[in-house]
Structures are given as C-alpha cells and as structure tokens.
Amino acid sequence: MALIEVKNLKYSYDQKKPAVDDVSFEIEKGLYYTIIGHNGSGKSTIAKLIAGLLEKESGEIIIDGMPLDRENLYKIRSKIGIVFQNPDNQFIGSTVQDDIAFGLENHCVPQEEMDDIINTFAEKVGMTKYLHSEPTHLSGGQKQRVAIAGVLAMHPQILIFDEATSMLDPQGKAEIKKVIMDLHENSGLTILSITHDIDEVVTSDKVMVLYEGKIAMFDTPEEIFKDEKTLVKLRLDVPYCLKFANELKKYGVDPGHEITTEGLVEKLWQSSLKK
Amino acid sequence: MAIKFEKVSHVYSDGTPYRYVALADVDLELTEGKMTAIIGQTGSGKSTLVQHLNALLLPTSGKLTVLDKVIEAGKEQKGLKALRGQVGLVFQFPEYQLFEETVLKDVAFGPKNFGLKEEEANEKARQAMAMVGLGKEYEERSPLEMSGGQKRRTAIAGILAMDPKVLVLDEPTAGLDPAGTKSMMELFRKLNKEYGKTVLIVTHDMEQVFAYCDEVVVVENGKIRVHTTVEDFFRDSTECRKMGVLPPALITLKEMLRDKGFKVPEGNLNIKELAKIIAGQVKKHG
Amino acid sequence: MGNFTLGRYIPMDSPIHKMDPRAKICAMLLVLIAVFMPAGWLGYGIIFAVVAGVILCAKLSFRYILKSMKPMMFMMLFLLVINCLVMKTGTPLFTIGSFVIYSDAITQTLYIVVRLLLMIMITTCLTATTKPLEMTLGIEDLLKPFEKIHVPSHEIAMLISIALRFIPDLIDETTRIMKAQESRGVDLKEGKFTEKIMAILSLVVPLFVSAFQRAEDLANAMEARGYAPGEKRTRYKVLKMHKRDWILLCGAFALLAAMIVLAYFR
Missing domain, CATH: 3.40.50.300 (P-loop containing nucleotide triphosphate hydrolases)
Structure with missing residues (x-):
C-alpha cells in the first residue's frame, strides 16, 4: 500500500484558477521524490495540503492508511515534517536548543528526555557546537539545518522540503543537499523535495513535474529527461549533459541516454576505446 | 572612467x-x-x-x-x-x-521624487514598464495582486x-x-x-x-x-573552486573530458565547437 | 537606538544573573512597593544602600544606570518647575524677582526624583541581569495561578518570546526597506510635508506586507511542528528555586517590612 494516496485533489486561493487542479498520485514508502515546476505551478500548495496546513477544497488525501480530515489532523501532522523556504521565519526558539525543543514541547515529551534528543539530532545535522547560539549569529544554511533537526526530532515518516535551499548561498545549498542525501541513504525516511535544482532532481528516485496545477509528468529522472521538448514547454531546465549529447548527435555520435555528466563522459571514453 | x-x-x-x-x-x-x-x-x-x-x-x-x-x-x-x-x-x-x-503609480514614484511632474513621471514610468516587458494592461493593477516574477519586474521598472x-x-x-x-x-x-x-x-x-x-x-x-x-x-x-562555488557546467564538462584523456584545446570553445572536437576524437578511434 | 540602555540585558557572570527570574521579579515588585512607603529620608537611604549592594553584586556599572536616567532628565526638570509654581507651603527659601520659592517645592521634587532614581535602579537590576527568554519563563510561571480566572499565561509568554525573537529581524528589515526607498529618491530627513507623508508610507506599507508574510510563515512552521494554542505541552526550560533565590525573596520581604515600620509605627 502506498504511504500517501492523493485522489482528485483540488484547491484554489481565489476564484480565478485552481492552484491545484484535480491531482491524483501515490507516494511509496522510503523513496526520494523531487517535485519540480514553474513558479505558481502548485508545488508548495500540494506540500501544504499534505501537511494539513491548508484545507482541501475537494478530493482525498490518505496518509499511512488514515484519511486526512479534521479528526485525524494532529495524528497525521506528527507523521510529517516540513522544512520551509525562509530560514528566518521558521526559527521559533530563541536559541538552537530551544528551537529543536519546540516540537518536543508540543508533543509533550517529558522534560528529562529532551536534552538527549536535542543532542542526538543536533549532531545529525552537525550543529552540536551551536546549541546555545541565537539565530542572528547563524548563517542561512545553519538555520535550515536547525530546522531539519527540529523536524527530525519528532520522528516523522515523511519529510517535505519546500524549496529549503532556494534562499541560501552556494555553501548553504551544498550543506543542505548533503544533509538531504545523507537522510535518504541512511534513515529510510520518505522524502519529498520541492526544488529548482536540476542536479538534485537527477539524484532522486522519482520526479513529479507540475504545470499550472496539474501533474504533467511523474516518473524516474531518466524517463523524465528523455522528453526534452516537453520539459522546455513546461518552463523547465534539462541537465547540461543532455544538451551536449544533442550536439554530439549532430556530428554522428550517439552517447545514449545519460543524465549525469560523469555518466556521459564515461560512455564517450568507452566508445572511443571499443572501436 | x-x-x-x-x-x-x-x-x-x-x-x-x-x-x-x-x-x-x-x-x-x-x-x-x-x-x-x-x-x-x-x-x-x-x-x-x-x-x-x-x-x-x-x-x-x-x-x-x-x-x-x-x-x-x-x-x-x-x-x-x-x-x-x-x-x-x-x-x-x-x-x-x-x-x-497601482503599478503605474509605484513605477512613477522614483521620478516624482526627483522633481518630475505627474505627467512626465508617468511617461517615464510607461517607458520603463515597456523596457521590462510589462504592457499597458498592467498600469492600473495593484502590485500586490501580481505574480512573483511580475512584481520583481515592476520593482526593477521603478x-x-x-x-x-x-x-x-x-x-x-x-x-x-x-x-x-x-x-x-x-x-x-x-x-x-x-x-x-x-x-x-x-x-x-x-x-x-x-x-x-x-x-x-x-x-x-x-x-x-x-x-x-x-x-x-x-x-x-x-577560481571557482577557490570560492567554493560550482563552476559553469561547460567548464566542468571540459575538465572531465580532459581527465579521461580527451584532447580539449584551451580557449573559449562553446558547446557546439566542443561537441565537434569530441565527436571527431570518438570516431577517429573507431 | 545605540544609546537606549534602559531595560537591556547585559551579559555578565554574576550571582544575580544566575538567580531564578521568578524570585527576581517578585523581589523587584516587593522593593518597588517599599519605595512607595512614606518612610522618609532614612528609609530611602536604606533602600538605596541595599539596591546599590545588589548592583555591585551584579557587576553593573553605575555609569550605565545613570545613562539610562538621561531620558528622564527633562521630565524631572519639568516637575521641579511645576512644583515651584504650585507649592506654597513650608518656609520661603528665596525669591526670583517677585516670585517666592518655598522649601516644600524643593523637598517634594527631590522625593519624586529619588523615588524615580530608585525605581530605575531596581528595574535595571532585573532587566540587565535576566535574559529575555528567562523573563518570559518567569512571567509564565508567575501568571500560572491566574489561569483559573482565564488569564492565558502560556499564550502571553509565547507572544512575548516570539516578539522578542523577531525584533532584530524587523529592525534589519526596516533598514533594508529604508535603503531601498532612499535608492528611489526618498528623502526621510528633508522635504515638504506631503513628501514626508509619502516617504513614511513607502516605508510602512512594505514593512506591514513583509510582517504579515512573516507571521504567516511562522504560523505555518509552528503548526507543522505540532503547536496548537491551548493544548497541553511540556516545557524544555524548567526553572528551579535555589537557596540563594529564597534568600533574595526573604531580603525583599524584610526590606518592605522595615519600610512599613518606619512609615507607620515609629
């Protein structure tokens, strides 16, 4: 059974046009999904609907066998952790340790157990040295790592990153991507990452492409990137190595369908040896 | 200078x-x-x-x-x-x-601050809106009701x-x-x-x-x-590595090709020229 | 903003800094009441000595406290003038032109000035030695008993701590928007009245828009992490009363008692 089942989901902010328009999909346990699409395609709205932060207009959301409704709201929220875009606006506590503790306090974790939990998760994201630091003294990447620790401390099954790297500098982006990769490989969590970063998309198990509130494609990155023309129509980027492969084809060399630069160069090298 | x-x-x-x-x-x-x-x-x-x-x-x-x-x-x-x-x-x-x-008023705010009359300022604002690709139909819209990209264009027009x-x-x-x-x-x-x-x-x-x-x-x-x-x-x-940022994809590609033994000439090849050279080298060995 | 010292936390390693905020808040309230006992100069002398002792203990500088008095100077001067004009009791001291100044005018003003000085010293002892977060924890605990009459003690504390958390961010945001509008030719210092109004609008409207965005983001983040107003929750930072805190409280009580005796039973 799928971990998340979404059926005919619909949501509108205003009368003009639905932000999420009759969307259905399933999310399998333990996989790493990326969600891409132009600004305003409905990515964040879907994330907020799944996390129960917006109330659906119509349709169905079933999480871990439980329908998401008012009755189950809190139970379902505790299964889902979400890291938002703006590092400042989700830092609630006055220091790193208070911020990680915030979720624990809400879940009525006994006070004696908190320090251990805080230390464990601060270590997971490499913030042990900063437990007493105030947010004004942290970089954007550090604040996002604290947000991740705060969410992980609540033991969610599903982790959603809502453009969590888009406001960070290159160092911050790299830090957060590393944490996400590490979680994917070692935690068994189901990860949904909304992103514009094509390199991150390539590393995910499955990609959901949204366009004007509807799902345009939903497949593995290999399959998604086969259809370049459609991607451009959907206002999206393609990996650079595909652009290069297309140029090579014009000169009679077909390196096959490789979506990473490493893979492409390796293929070219082998075919130059073989012949 | x-x-x-x-x-x-x-x-x-x-x-x-x-x-x-x-x-x-x-x-x-x-x-x-x-x-x-x-x-x-x-x-x-x-x-x-x-x-x-x-x-x-x-x-x-x-x-x-x-x-x-x-x-x-x-x-x-x-x-x-x-x-x-x-x-x-x-x-x-x-x-x-x-x-x-309105968008027009906001874009005209700058010129007005520099002493231009209402009409002159509006004229400047219309020119600036045209430069950033915002047509006449946006003039009377509220900036708060526009999409993120349009808002940014409005601000740049300002x-x-x-x-x-x-x-x-x-x-x-x-x-x-x-x-x-x-x-x-x-x-x-x-x-x-x-x-x-x-x-x-x-x-x-x-x-x-x-x-x-x-x-x-x-x-x-x-x-x-x-x-x-x-x-x-x-x-x-x-230089990019010194700063800890990702170099442009073309530069990374050239370096990877060089590392594998392909001959990539120095200088500013674009993607098409590079493809031609590499295609030549792949085929030559065949 | 840099010269505004009243009410700021000053990080120091002192016994006063380590005390329980609840004890400090209660002690402050007791001593403030003591200041309002009509205990005469002897009483004020005792309170001053005690408070000065606490300030020394907390390693705060008197210069700093005097500096925080500065904004009050004008008010005190104003008081003196009013008192001189109105008070016509006591012995005449001297005359300015045909205007007689009486002794009570001076003593009454002095009383008020001394009280004000003491009050500032006492509150500074609290605010300069207590982190904002500890203060909110203390207030939350002290308001707990009033929950029975529907005072939302936890919500009040949460409100204060979030406000404190976002003040630096909002100050940054204000500077940023000011600079952005200055780049569009806004002159916040000069200009005609109508221009000034526009200048202020150009600052206030964006500030509101961004504050609302922040509030929405924050509400989402809090909800997503399981926060529900009014629901039961545990607390990470727990306050604990030590011996020194009880001593502080007893001291404050003793001081108040002494003032009552001095004022009414002499």
Whole structure:
C-alpha cells in the first residue's frame, strides 16, 4: 500500500484558477521524490495540503492508511515534517536548543528526555557546537539545518522540503543537499523535495513535474529527461549533459541516454576505446 | 572612467567593541558600458561595496568617483540625491519595496521624487514598464495582486524609470524558476546592449556570470581579489573552486573530458565547437 | 537606538544573573512597593544602600544606570518647575524677582526624583541581569495561578518570546526597506510635508506586507511542528528555586517590612 494516496485533489486561493487542479498520485514508502515546476505551478500548495496546513477544497488525501480530515489532523501532522523556504521565519526558539525543543514541547515529551534528543539530532545535522547560539549569529544554511533537526526530532515518516535551499548561498545549498542525501541513504525516511535544482532532481528516485496545477509528468529522472521538448514547454531546465549529447548527435555520435555528466563522459571514453 | 574606487575603506561601528572592517583599501575601476558580475561569499563585503555606488554608504576613508561625482571621506557631501537617480540600485527581493495602489503609480514614484511632474513621471514610468516587458494592461493593477516574477519586474521598472546610467542589481534572480531566471537575465542583457546601461550584478550563480557578463570582480574579506574578463576567469575551474562555488557546467564538462584523456584545446570553445572536437576524437578511434 | 540602555540585558557572570527570574521579579515588585512607603529620608537611604549592594553584586556599572536616567532628565526638570509654581507651603527659601520659592517645592521634587532614581535602579537590576527568554519563563510561571480566572499565561509568554525573537529581524528589515526607498529618491530627513507623508508610507506599507508574510510563515512552521494554542505541552526550560533565590525573596520581604515600620509605627 502506498504511504500517501492523493485522489482528485483540488484547491484554489481565489476564484480565478485552481492552484491545484484535480491531482491524483501515490507516494511509496522510503523513496526520494523531487517535485519540480514553474513558479505558481502548485508545488508548495500540494506540500501544504499534505501537511494539513491548508484545507482541501475537494478530493482525498490518505496518509499511512488514515484519511486526512479534521479528526485525524494532529495524528497525521506528527507523521510529517516540513522544512520551509525562509530560514528566518521558521526559527521559533530563541536559541538552537530551544528551537529543536519546540516540537518536543508540543508533543509533550517529558522534560528529562529532551536534552538527549536535542543532542542526538543536533549532531545529525552537525550543529552540536551551536546549541546555545541565537539565530542572528547563524548563517542561512545553519538555520535550515536547525530546522531539519527540529523536524527530525519528532520522528516523522515523511519529510517535505519546500524549496529549503532556494534562499541560501552556494555553501548553504551544498550543506543542505548533503544533509538531504545523507537522510535518504541512511534513515529510510520518505522524502519529498520541492526544488529548482536540476542536479538534485537527477539524484532522486522519482520526479513529479507540475504545470499550472496539474501533474504533467511523474516518473524516474531518466524517463523524465528523455522528453526534452516537453520539459522546455513546461518552463523547465534539462541537465547540461543532455544538451551536449544533442550536439554530439549532430556530428554522428550517439552517447545514449545519460543524465549525469560523469555518466556521459564515461560512455564517450568507452566508445572511443571499443572501436 | 565611470566608477573608480581609490583606497576606499568602510568600517562599521568604529571606536566600539563591535568595530567591523567591511571594505579595506579597495582600489577598483569599473568599465562603462559593460556588464560586470560582482561575486564573493556571504559577508565578503560585496553588499557594502555596492551600496557605495549610489552613496547609501559613504567611504570612511579613501576617495570614490561615480560618474561625475567625487566622494571623499570626511568631506561634506552635497548632491548625493542626484547620484541616486543616476545609479539605480535594485536590492535583493525588490518586490518588497512596492507600496502604491497601482503599478503605474509605484513605477512613477522614483521620478516624482526627483522633481518630475505627474505627467512626465508617468511617461517615464510607461517607458520603463515597456523596457521590462510589462504592457499597458498592467498600469492600473495593484502590485500586490501580481505574480512573483511580475512584481520583481515592476520593482526593477521603478528603478529604470529614474533613467539611471548605471544599474546595480543585488541577486536579481533569487527565488525565480529557471524560465523566470533566464528571461530576467535576458532583460539585463537588453538593457546593457540596447539601452547602453552599465550593468553590475551581484550573484552566486556562475552559469549566469559565464553566459551573460563581460567582466568579473571577486570580493574577499573586504578586498578585491580578482578583477578580470569572464574569459580569463573561466579559463579553468581554479577560481571557482577557490570560492567554493560550482563552476559553469561547460567548464566542468571540459575538465572531465580532459581527465579521461580527451584532447580539449584551451580557449573559449562553446558547446557546439566542443561537441565537434569530441565527436571527431570518438570516431577517429573507431 | 545605540544609546537606549534602559531595560537591556547585559551579559555578565554574576550571582544575580544566575538567580531564578521568578524570585527576581517578585523581589523587584516587593522593593518597588517599599519605595512607595512614606518612610522618609532614612528609609530611602536604606533602600538605596541595599539596591546599590545588589548592583555591585551584579557587576553593573553605575555609569550605565545613570545613562539610562538621561531620558528622564527633562521630565524631572519639568516637575521641579511645576512644583515651584504650585507649592506654597513650608518656609520661603528665596525669591526670583517677585516670585517666592518655598522649601516644600524643593523637598517634594527631590522625593519624586529619588523615588524615580530608585525605581530605575531596581528595574535595571532585573532587566540587565535576566535574559529575555528567562523573563518570559518567569512571567509564565508567575501568571500560572491566574489561569483559573482565564488569564492565558502560556499564550502571553509565547507572544512575548516570539516578539522578542523577531525584533532584530524587523529592525534589519526596516533598514533594508529604508535603503531601498532612499535608492528611489526618498528623502526621510528633508522635504515638504506631503513628501514626508509619502516617504513614511513607502516605508510602512512594505514593512506591514513583509510582517504579515512573516507571521504567516511562522504560523505555518509552528503548526507543522505540532503547536496548537491551548493544548497541553511540556516545557524544555524548567526553572528551579535555589537557596540563594529564597534568600533574595526573604531580603525583599524584610526590606518592605522595615519600610512599613518606619512609615507607620515609629
């Protein structure tokens, strides 16, 4: 059974046009999904609907066998952790340790157990040295790592990153991507990452492409990137190595369908040896 | 020379325990009519540098020449407001500076501040809106009801309406999707090439620097570490690695090919030329 | 903003800094009441000595406290003038022109000035030695008993701590928007009245828009992490009363008692 089942989901902010328009999909346990699409395609709205932060207009959301409704709201929220875009606006506590503790306090974790939990998760994201630091003294990447620790401390099954790297500098982006990769490989969590970063998309198990509130494609990155023309129509980027492969084809060399630069160069090298 | 820094320093909170040197004896000459990228890590001093260009910040020591205005530390300054009209500074996430009821009014706000009459200001505003690709139908809309990309265009039009000679943009594509980023960068290229504006862009994205800019300035610890042409800067990935940023994909590709033993000539090959050479080498062995 | 010292936390390593905020808040209230006992100069002398002792203990500088008095100077001067004009009791001291100044005018003003000085010293002892977060924890605990009459003690504390958390961010945001509008030719210092109004609008409207965005983001982040107003929750930072805290409280009680005796039973 799928971990998340979404059926005919619909949501509108205003009368003009639905932000999420009759969307259905399933999310399998333990996989790493990326969600891409132009600004305003409905990515964040879907994330907020799944996390129960917006109330659906119509349709169905079933999480871990439980329908998401008012009755189950809190139970379902505790299964889902979400890291938002703006590092400042989700830092609630006055220091790193208070911020990680915030979720624990809400879940009525006994006070004696908190320090251990805080230390464990601060270590997971490499913030042990900063437990007493105030947010004004942290970089954007550090604040996002604290947000991740705060969410992980609540033991969610599903982790959603809502453009969590888009406001960070290159160092911050790299830090957060590393944490996400590490979680994917070692935690068994189901990860949904909304992103514009094509390199991150390539590393995910499955990609959901949204366009004007509807799902345009939903497949593995290999399959998604086969259809370049459609991607451009959907206002999206393609990996650079595909652009290069297309140029090579014009000169009679077909390196096959490789979506990473490493893979492409390796293929070219082998075919130059073989012949 | 349009913009010249001579031994310019900027020290925050001098004489307190919080003293912080943001710029240290900076010497820099920026070429008129070019598109220049200003890059550097967070806290390197690039924001401080940029805010000197329209005299939001004044040097605490040294001398700065911007267009025909000379600003020397310690001397009383007059006519700074006029300079702000000539050097248009667009802050990061500029959509947060919109406040008027309609797009036209907001875009015309700048020129009005510089003493233009309502009608003249509106005329300037209409021209600026056309430059950024906002048609007449947007004039009476509320800026708050527009999409993120349109809001940003409105804010940039608000600066262009002052008819500046120099346009300075602090991370103008932050938060935009790939298509939005591309059309935004193309807008700046058009402003540079067609309208003759000197464009300075603060950015972290090497792909943008590589594809759109003429020159690169690297700020590091309050100093200018490198000022060179884009071709020179991206001869290899050394400079990018020094700064801890991803080099442009083409440069990475060239280096990987070289590492595998392909012969990739030096110089500025574009993707098509590179494909031709590599295709030749793959086939030759066959 | 840099010269505004009243009410700021000053990080120091002192026994007073380590005390329980609840004890400090209660002690402060008791001593403030003591100041309002009509105990005469002897009483004020005792309170001053005690408070000065605490200030020394907390390693705070008197210069700093005097500095925080500065904004009050004008008010005190104003009081003196009013008193001189109105009070016509006591012995005549001297005349300015045909105007007689009486002794009570001076003593009454002095009383008020001394009280004000003491009050500032006492509150500074609390605010300068207590972190904002500890203060909110203390207030929350002290308001707990009033929950029975529907005082939402936890919500009040949460409100204060979030406000404190976002003040630096909002100050940054204000500077940023000011600079952005200055870049559009806004002159916040000069200009005609109508221009000034526009200048202020150009600052206030964006500030509101961004504050609302922040509030929405924050509400989402809090909800997503399981926060529900009014629901039961545990607390990470727990306050504990030590011996020194009880001593402080007893001391404050003793001081108040002494003032009552001095004022009414002499």
